Amino acid sequence: MPEENIDEIIQEILSEEKKVEEGAEEEIIPTEELYECPVCHHQVSESADFCPYCYAVFDEKVDYKMLLETLIKKLKFIIPLAKDMGIPLDAVNQHIKEAKKYAARQDYPSGYAHLHDAYFYLIKEVVDRYRGDLEKYEIMMGVNADLRDIYARASGYLEEWDIENFLKEFEELKSRAEEISKDLRQYLEKLEGVENAIRIARKFGIETEKVENVVDTAKDIADNKKYGDAIKVLDEALTPIKDEIEEVMASFLALVKEEVMRSTYSGKSNAKNIIRLVREMKVYRDEGNLVKVLEKMEEINKEMSK
Ligand SMILES: [Zn+2]
Known part of the structure; x- marks a missing residue:
C-alpha cells in the first residue's frame, strides 16, 4: 500500500474521533421518562393515561368512551386475522357481548374492561403466531440488505403490536423473498446449462477459456446474491465463441x-x-x-x- 494512502486512512480515522465526541454530547439532551407498562411490558411515557400498546388504563380519569371505540376498531381488524389462524374466539365473543350491554347503559369503564380483556388475549396470540411466521424468513436475511431492512421494520412493528404496519412489511418481505429464490433457481439452471455447453463445445474442439472467464464473473456476482445480474451475464456467456460455434456447426x-x-x-x-x-x-x-x-x-x- 502506498504511503500517502496510509496517511489518508489515518486522517479519516482521526476525523471520526471528532464525530464520536460530538455524537456523545448530543445524547445528553434529556428525553421523556419512560416506564414499563405492567400489563404488556412495553416502554410507555410516564405521562400517559393509558398504554398505547395494550390499552391498559393508568389513570382512571381517562376517556373510557374513546378507549372503547378504539378497541372496537382494533378488534374489527384483528378478529378476522385470528379467525384465519384458528385462534378460539368463544371467550372473545362473550366479552364483546358483555361490552355491548354495558355500552348500551353508557357504562363505558365496564364495557372497556371486557373489550380490553378480549383485545389483550387476541393481540398476544396473533403476535405470537406472526412472530413464528416471520422467523421462518430469518434464514434469508443473509441474502441482501434490502431484505434485512424490511425484516427489521416488520419485526419492529410486530414488537410494538402494530399489526397493520407489520402486515404491510411482511407482505413485501414475502414477495421479495419469493423473487430472490426464483432468481436463485433460475441462476442455478442457467449455470448448469452453460457449464454443460462448455463441456460439449470442448468435445467439438472449441476453445472455451473466454466462456469460463465469463462464468467466473457470473459466479462472483452470484456470490453477492445478485442473481438477476448473474443471469444476464450467463445469457451472454457463449457470445465470445459464437463464431467458433457457427464454424464448427457448419x-x-x-x-x-x-x-x-x-x-x-x-x-x-x-x-x-x-x-x-x-x-x-x-x-x-x-x-x-x-x-x-x-x-x-x-x-x-x-x-x-x-
Ligand atoms: Zn401495555
Whole structure:
C-alpha cells in the first residue's frame, strides 16, 4: 500500500474521533421518562393515561368512551386475522357481548374492561403466531440488505403490536423473498446449462477459456446474491465463441447431411430422429440460444453413433 494512502486512512480515522465526541454530547439532551407498562411490558411515557400498546388504563380519569371505540376498531381488524389462524374466539365473543350491554347503559369503564380483556388475549396470540411466521424468513436475511431492512421494520412493528404496519412489511418481505429464490433457481439452471455447453463445445474442439472467464464473473456476482445480474451475464456467456460455434456447426451439419442421406437410402429409422433434432436446433439458433444449439449438436451426434 502506498504511503500517502496510509496517511489518508489515518486522517479519516482521526476525523471520526471528532464525530464520536460530538455524537456523545448530543445524547445528553434529556428525553421523556419512560416506564414499563405492567400489563404488556412495553416502554410507555410516564405521562400517559393509558398504554398505547395494550390499552391498559393508568389513570382512571381517562376517556373510557374513546378507549372503547378504539378497541372496537382494533378488534374489527384483528378478529378476522385470528379467525384465519384458528385462534378460539368463544371467550372473545362473550366479552364483546358483555361490552355491548354495558355500552348500551353508557357504562363505558365496564364495557372497556371486557373489550380490553378480549383485545389483550387476541393481540398476544396473533403476535405470537406472526412472530413464528416471520422467523421462518430469518434464514434469508443473509441474502441482501434490502431484505434485512424490511425484516427489521416488520419485526419492529410486530414488537410494538402494530399489526397493520407489520402486515404491510411482511407482505413485501414475502414477495421479495419469493423473487430472490426464483432468481436463485433460475441462476442455478442457467449455470448448469452453460457449464454443460462448455463441456460439449470442448468435445467439438472449441476453445472455451473466454466462456469460463465469463462464468467466473457470473459466479462472483452470484456470490453477492445478485442473481438477476448473474443471469444476464450467463445469457451472454457463449457470445465470445459464437463464431467458433457457427464454424464448427457448419462442418458438423455437412457430416450430418451425408449421414442422413446415407441412412435414408439404406432405410435407417434414426434419420427421422436426426432430422427432427436438426429442426429443433435451427429454432434455437434462430433464437440465438447457443447453449441449446450445443445441446442439440450433442444429441444429434449420439443419434448418429447409434
Ligand atoms: Zn401495555
